Amino acid sequence: MYFPRASGVREGGMKQQLVHWGMSPLPRWIGRRLAGSFLPIFMLHRCTDNSGRPDPRQIQAFRDCLSYFRHQGYRAISLQQLFESMDASEPLPQRTAVFTVDDGFHDQAEILGPLFAEFDIPLTYFVITDFLEGKLWSWDDHLLYVLEHTDLESIPVTLPNGQDFVIDLSLPKPHRPAREALKSGDQNRIYDWLDHLYEAARLERPDVIPDTYRPMSWQQARALIDQGHAIAPHTRSHRILSQLSDEEARREIIGSWEDLQRKVPGCSPVFAYPTGRNTDFTPRDRKIVEDSPLLGAVSTEPNSVQTGNDRYALPRFGMPTDIVDFMQYLDYIEVLKGKLRSLLN
Ligand SMILES: [Zn+2]
Structure with missing residues (x-):
């Protein structure tokens, strides 16, 4: 065998x-x-x-x-x-x-x-x-990209439903709670909301899909x-x-x-x-x-x-x-x- x-x-x-x-x-x-x-x-x-x-x-x-x-x-x-x-x-x-x-x-x-x-x-x-x-490229990959590239240790954001949320990059898998918070709220305008995420992370939103x-x-x-x-x-x-x-x-x-x-x-x-x-x-x-x-x-x-x-x-x-x-x-x-x-x- x-x-x-x-x-x-x-x-x-x-x-x-x-x-x-x-x-x-x-x-x-x-x-x-x-x-x-x-x-x-x-x-x-x-x-x-x-x-x-x-x-x-x-x-x-x-x-x-x-x-x-x-x-x-x-x-x-x-x-x-x-x-x-x-x-x-x-x-x-x-x-x-x-x-x-x-x-x-x-x-x-x-x-x-x-x-x-x-x-x-x-x-x-x-x-x-x-x-x-x-x-487009998927909103959850934008989140991964932002967490990979930001110099900040925490990113304060206002979620699409109006709630305040802090993405804490000191956590072992910081994308998980952020992704769950985004999944459980209004997703109709999630791609527009990403502009706010990039701004809060002090990053430029890429014009083209990154090679990764x-x-x-x-x-x-x-x-x-x-x-x-x-x-x-x-x-x-x-x-x-x-x-x-x-x-x-x-x-x-x-x-x-x-x-x-x-x-x-x-x-x-x-x-x-x-x-x-x-x-x-x-x-x-x-x-x-x-x-x-x-x-x-x-x-x-x-x-x-x-x-x-x-x-x-x-x-x-x-x-x-x-x-x-x-x-x-x-x-x-x-x-x-x-x-x-x-x-x-
Ligand atoms: Zn999928």
Whole structure:
């Protein structure tokens, strides 16, 4: 049996030993039967370091996970194929996974596309259409850029809802509380509000998208389809749908699907909600997707897809860079843990 060494875990670590034991034939046979039908959808983001250069450790970690996936005989399908099998009322395909990539950055086309194609694994890319169009780069990346470049130790701002807020750069991850504060308030005019953020941080707002945050081109998106991948909509501007008016939410969901059909023939009618937690989209947004030609949608709530899940909010796991975590999410272990947790609660 092929068991790679875990990159992120001390060799002989308790978790690693438990997961390896759990994936040996008899426990796995029993575990899969107890877990029932499930299918993990993985979500990838960027594969660069803070300076925007390819991150070789992360890329190697993905490679190790994909080698394990192939050696163990798992199968990958596109998200569209998953929805089509649901339409045909087929049971969830087993020992199968879906891999998705969010946003549409250049490194995702240049590095992840060829890497996954090498393993014959289709990726479903969710792209922000106004980002690929060069009209904007995501408001949350502006926030990262500001925190990376400001000389200030704290940035006092007035949030779009009128509340005062101080971004404290002495915190270990200062963008997180700021991002959460911005996600939970009015997002209709968030791109105009960024002028205030830049001013408060005493920085010039860049005229063009900085290289680190550069999108893939439309041509690269079309070429990904030729490599066996899929391209799907992820709104026009990455604003948080739950904080938008009805008209703006519709424009984001339906508009991005229409943009994509014009730019990428053969694009895939599936959708991902920006940032994707269950507070980031509402039943209204789910209904806009349901009433459109889109076949279904994914969130970022971490879980495996299980029989009976809402096809307009299927859960996804962040793609781990630790192979032991990957083994756990890929197979029955995480599903069984979830079932045990809900029994105990
Ligand atoms: Zn996104």
